[in-house]
Amino acid sequence: MDFLEIAENVSHKIWSYNQDSSGWNLAKGSRNVxxxxxxxxxxxxxxxxxxxxxxxIPEKIIPFMYLPEYRMKWDKALKSYSILERLDEDTVICHTVTHSYGMGLISSRDFVDLVKIKKYEGGIITTNSRSIDYQACLPSPSCVRGYNNPCGYVCSSLPQSPGHSRLTIFIQPDLGGMLPRSLVESALPNNIINLINDAQAGLKSAGY
Known part of the structure; x- marks a missing residue:
């Protein structure tokens, strides 16, 4: 399996999602997201x-969003997060473990993801990821192994508002296990709102 080729293909998908303006339905809105x-x-x-x-700015936001030394300090949803292997300067394999929820009703999930960082003209920086089978990190009885379909962040600076950026997040996870699809779909919009707000709070508190 050519992980670098897979990562490049995922990058094309995330960029196509970012360019797609049709067919979107409003799920939830907050003051900021x-x-x-x-x-x-x-x-x-x-x-x-x-x-x-x-x-x-994107050059600070994107590393803060995906490097373990930063993300574990602000992402409240994560129990652990680590880089298992670095394939090249811009491509890594990560292992993510989430906390359980609802007094243990929703079990902890783990994901093994291929992540590629890619830059575009105009100062846009993206993360592009997808779950993979990785023999060095097999499923564990302590977690339900989930699968992230192509997902990522697109971060672009705002010329009209110096020092600010637009962060766009694309996710489509398959959480595995026996969870009803309706429960998963009702929870994801709140998870996205929390992720963006927690990232902003983390950036401010870290003085990064």
Whole structure:
């Protein structure tokens, strides 16, 4: 399996999602974040797009969002997060473990994801990821192994508002296990809103 080729293909998909302005339905909005959805072409669930404005520049926001030394300090949803292997300067394999929820009703999930960082003209930086089979990190009885269909962040600076950026998040996870699809779909918009707000709070508190 050519992980670098897979990562490049995922990058094309995330960019195509970012360019796609049709068919989105409003799921939820807050003061700072808007979440929309449309049926996924990857699996039986939905593709979600969350958009918010963050006070910082893409060159600082993107590393803060995906490098373990930063993300574990602010992402309240994660129990652990680590880089298992670095394939090249811009491509890594990560292992993510989430906390359980609802007094243990929703079990902890783990994901093994291929992540590629890619830059575009105009100062746009993206993360592009997808779950993979990775023999060095097999499923564990302590977690339900989930699968992230192509997902990522698109971060672009706002010329009209110096020092601020638009952060767009695309997710379409298959959480595995026996969870009803309706429960998953009702929870994801809030998760996206929390992720963007927690990232902003983390950036401010870290003075990064």
């Amino acid at each position: 808007t979440v929309c959805w449309k049926p996924s072409t990857e699996f039986g669930g939905n593709l979600y797009r969350g958009e918010g404005i963050i006070e910082d």
